[in-house]
Every structure is written in structure tokens, then in C-alpha cells.
Amino acid sequence: MTKATDLSRPQPRAGVMDIEAYVPGKSGAHGAVKVHKLSSNENPLGSSPKVIEAVREVAGKLEFYPDGAATRLREAIGEAHGLNPANIVCSNGSDEILGLLAQTYLSPGDEAIFTEHGFLVYKIYIQAAGAVPVSVKETEERADVDAILAAVSPRTKIVFLANPNNPTGTYLPFEEIRRLHAGLPRHVLLVIDAAYAEYVRRNDYEAGVELVGNSQNVVMTRTFSKIHGLGGMRIGWMYGPAHIVDAINRMRGPFNVNAAAIEAGVAALKDRAHVDRTVAHNDHWLRWLSEELPKLGLRVTPSVGNFILIHFPTDEKHSAEKADAFLSSRGYILRRVAAYGFPNALRMTVGTEEANRGVAAALAEFLKS
Numbered sequence: 197m198t199k200a201t202d203l204s205r206p207q208p209r210a211g212v213m214d215i216e217a218y219v220p221g222k223s224g225a226h227g228a229v230k231v232h233k234l235s236s237n238e239n240p241l242g243s244s245p246k247v248i249e250a251v252r253e254v255a256g257k258l259e260f261y262p263d264g265a266a267t268r269l270r271e272a273i274g275e276a277h278g279l280n281p282a283n284i285v286c287s288n289g290s291d292e293i294l295g296l297l298a299q300t301y302l303s304p305g306d307e308a309i310f311t312e313h314g315f316l317v318y319k320i321y322i323q324a325a326g327a328v329p330v331s332v333k334e335t336e337e338r339a340d341v342d343a344i345l346a347a348v349s350p351r352t353k354i355v356f357l358a359n360p361n362n363p364t365g366t367y368l369p370f371e372e373i374r375r376l377h378a379g380l381p382r383h384v385l386l387v388i389d390a391a392y393a394e395y396v397r398r399n400d401y402e403a404g405v406e407l408v409g410n411s412q413n414v415v416m417t418r419t420f421s422k423i424h425g426l427g428g429m430r431i432g433w434m435y436g437p438a439h440i441v442d443a444i445n446r447m448r449g450p451f452n453v454n455a456a457a458i459e460a461g462v463a464a465l466k467d468r469a470h471v472d473r474t475v476a477h478n479d480h481w482l483r484w485l486s487e488e489l490p491k492l493g494l495r496v497t498p499s500v501g502n503f504i505l506i507h508f509p510t511d512e513k514h515s516a517e518k519a520d521a522f523l524s525s526r527g528y529i530l531r532r533v534a535a536y537g538f539p540n541a542l543r544m545t546v547g548t549e550e551a552n553r554g555v556a557a558a559l560a561e562f563l564k565s
């Protein structure tokens with residue numbers, strides 16, 4: 197707690213020092229010969245060669261400000277997804293748009309809901325807006341619509357839901373999302389974070405487009421960081437009703453998406469083949485990991501994303517912490533997820549064939565030790 201009376205130096209406003217800063221996945225390992233970074237759900241195939249070319253071209257004209265409206269990128273997204281570009285806002289990663297939504301729709305004292313094992317960024321942005329984070333229990337590591345609806349109070353302004361969720365990889369079918377929306381008061385904003393939508397291969401899944409189109413209180417957020425392999429470029433976007441687009445455009449920085457990001461995004465959307473290769477690779481290896489790891493006696497949460505949550509035995513010798521150290525020493529960097537309510541699990545990004553086989557082999561060795 198900072199004392200309001202401390203006038204010896206500038207003081208952040210109330211609540212800021214209560215925020216626990218986000219800790220990204222590790223990126224290195226000491227001493228290992230070859231490092232496989234499987235901690236941030238990055239694309240093992242990298243980004244499209246067409247993107248690299250487009251970014252090289254921008255490098256020759258960096259003195260120019262970007263188009264503040266990111267028009268070319270919004271048009272390319274609109275074309276690829278069959279959406280009206282006027283209903284799209286682009287951002288510096290989808291993280292930025294999640295923060296803007298919180299800043300725009302939450303006042304101090306308001307409440308915003310997210311789920312027990314939901315993406316941690318929501319809580320940070322809710323607190324940053326001075327609002328009260330309300331965490332709702334999940335059922336079998338999946339968001340529970342009834343529990344969310346039961347947590348809605350007169351002060352609730354936003355519900356944040358990642359679908360599929362990170363780090364569980366579980367999802368809600370469209371019927372459940374529709375039921376959630378139907379149960380919310382119309383002044384409550386439903387934010388559907390569909391960061392992993394492209395990976396989902398289920399007939400009962402819908403990313404959120406339909407619900408946005410038919411209502412005034414739903415937005416869908418998306419990212420180029422996962423399927424397009426562009427985490428380093430920071431490109432996200434939101435699809436929403438005109439009144440929300442209007443409000444967010446007033447709140448965002450005038451040039452929030454940089455020139456390289458705009459060109460990279462446009463090029464990435466043109467390379468359908470790269471997206472298809474990525475999905476096919478993920479499909480194959482997600483299934484492989486989901487079958488192989490349980491054979492070792494490890495429980496995995498059924499995932500539809502590009503990562504898998506691995507639960508470790510309760511004996512001390514084989515805890516997630518020990519597994520993390522063991523894997524790191526062999527160059528496999530997974531993600532600790534204690535902060536997400538899983539002290540004894542690790543999240544693994546679906547990697548290259550070499551990485552996936554390597555982790556499975558290393559885990560077999562670890563469990564025998």
C-alpha cells in the first residue's frame with residue numbers, strides 16, 4: 197500500500213502497486229546444446245517468407261508515419277474473414293485491444309469477470325482500470341456459463357472469455373457462448389478472445405463473428421501472434437459493433453500499429469498456404485502429443501489450441517517444477533503455469549517434430565528417474 201500522504205516523490209494512483217506484472221514464458225536455457233522454445237505458443241513453422249519480404253521492403257522507408265487507421269490491414273482482414281473493415285480496429289498485439297476495452301468500459305469500483313484459469317492479462321487490465329477483478333470457478337478446467345452468469349452483479353461491466361482458453365486449451369461450443377450472451381444484461385460487454393480460433397477443428401465452434409454481428413454488446417479479439425507466427429510484430433485486432441469501434445478509436449494511440457506490422461499483416465493474410473500448413477502441422481502433432489503423453493502416465497487437458505497442458509504426479513520427485521528443470525537442462529523450455537492456478541502442471545506449445553518427439557522422450561526418462 198502506498199500512503200496517500202507521502203509527498204516525498206510521485207505516487208502511482210491507488211491500486212497500481214497491487215498489480216502483479218505479467219511474467220512471459222522463458223526464452224532460454226543455460227548449457228543446453230539446442231534450445232526449443234515451447235513456452236509462448238509461437239508458430240514452430242515461423243512466419244511466412246512473404247512476410248519477411250514485405251518487412252524488408254518497409255525497412256527502406258522508416259521515416260514515414262504509418263497510416264493511423266491501418267486501412268490496408270483492416271481491408272485485408274475484412275476480405276480474409278468476410279467482415280466489414282469499418283467494424284475492425286487494429287492494435288499493437290491483441291493485448292493492447294484488451295487493455296483499451298478495459299480502459300474504455302471500466303470505471304473505478306466496477307467489476308469485470310474472467311474465469312479461474314483464464315488468461316492472466318485480463319486481471320491486469322481490469323486492475324489497471326481501477327476496477328475489481330472477479331474470478332469465477334471453472335468446471336473440469338473449462339469455463340462454466342452458469343457460474344459466470346451467477347457472478348454478474350449490478351456493478352459488472354465486462355466479461356472476458358478466452359475461447360479456446362489459454363493455458364487449458366479447452367473451449368466452449370457456440371451454443372454455450374450464445375447461452376452466456378443471452379443471460380447477460382445488455383449493458384455488459386462480452387469480450388470473446390479468440391486468439392487460437394484458427395487452430396480449432398470442431399464443428400460446434402464459432403469464433404464470435406455471428407454474435408458480434410447480431411448484437412450491440414459483444415466484441416471478438418484476434419491476433420497474428422499465434423497462427424501467423426508474428427508474435428514479435430505485435431498485431432491484433434477487434435471486430436465489434438460501430439459504437440464500440442468508435443469509442444476505442446478515441447482511446448487508442450493515433451499510430452498504435454506500426455508500418456512494418458501493417459505490411460506484415462497484409463502479407464501474412466495473403467499466404468493462405470502457410471496458414472494451412474500451420475494448421476495441418478498442429479492438427480497432427482497435437483493429436484500425437486495428446487496420445488503419447490498419457491501413455492507415460494501423464495494427464496493432459498484435452499486441447500483444441502496449439503498447446504497442451506500437462507499435469508504431473510503428486511510425488512515430490514516428479515513434480516512440475518522438477519520436470520521443468522529436467523526439460524530445461526535438455527533444451528526444452530515449457531511454461532510454468534502456477535500463476536494460472538496449476539502449480540503442478542506445465543504448458544507445452546506444439547513444436548516441430550524434433551521438439552515434440554524430444555519432449556516425449558525426455559519426459560519418459562524423467563518419469564523413470
Ligand SMILES: *Cc1c(COP(=O)(O)O)cnc(C)c1O
Nearest residue numbers: 289290291315358362391419421
Ligand atoms: C497469446 C494470446 C493473446 C494474444 O496476444 P498478442 O498480444 O496478440 O500477442 C491473447 N489472448 C490469449 C488467450 C492468448 O493466449
